[in-house]
Amino acid sequence: MSEPQSSALTEMELSDFTTRLVDALKTVYDPEIPVDIYELGLIYKVDVADNKDVVVDMTLTAPNCPVAGEMPGNVKAALELVGGIGEVTVNMTFDPPWTPERMSEEAKLELNMF
Numbered sequence: 001m002s003e004p005q006s007s008a009l010t011e012m013e014l015s016d017f018t019t020r021l022v023d024a025l026k027t028v029y030d031p032e033i034p035v036d037i038y039e040l041g042l043i044y045k046v047d048v049a050d051n052k053d054v055v056v057d058m059t060l061t062a063p064n065c066p067v068a069g070e071m072p073g074n075v076k077a078a079l080e081l082v083g084g085i086g087e088v089t090v091n092m093t094f095d096p097p098w099t100p101e102r103m104s105e106e107a108k109l110e111l112n113m114f
Contacts, residue, residue, distance in 0.1 A: 008050050017084070021046060021054065024078045030060075031067055035110050037075070041102025044093065053086035054079060059098045068092070 009017065025038040025046075037043060037058070045057040056075060060068055067074075072090040079088045100113065107113075 009048070009052075014048065017048060017052065017082075018046070020082045021048070021079060021085075024082050025056075025075065028071075028074050028078050030065075032065075033061070033111070035103075035107045037071075039104045039107040039110075040098075041104065041107070042098060049086065051086050052084055053088075055089045055091065057091045057093055059093055061098050063094050 022038060025043055026036040028037045029035070030037060030040060030042070033040065040061070042060060043056060043058050045055075047055045049055075056079070058072070058075060060071060065071070072092055075090045076088045079085060079090075100108075103111075103113070
């Protein structure tokens with residue numbers, strides 16, 4: 001009888017997988033702002049389960065954003081390209097509302113917001 005295998009990801013596996021998730025998120029752009037959604041601070045949370053199922057909580061720059069209906073699908077499609085990923089769920093939230101303070105330094109530089 002073989003010993004049960006641990007299903008938990010090692011720290012190194014999780015780190016590598018997270019890097020690949022972030023890289024995928026950086027391929028999705030807000031069509032009105034020439035910066036990716038990750039650097040804009042639109043991604044609030046990414047949860048990775050032991051089986052590599054991924055749940056993303058995200059927002060938009062404004063609730064009436066013209067791509068509100070498309071953006072979760074775009075994010076899901078980008079993440080599904082990551083090798084070994086399980087089920088992907090993208091949840092849209094507006095609480096807390098997005099503000100420019102959530103943007104990375106890179107995004108602020110790109111948009112000349114200093």
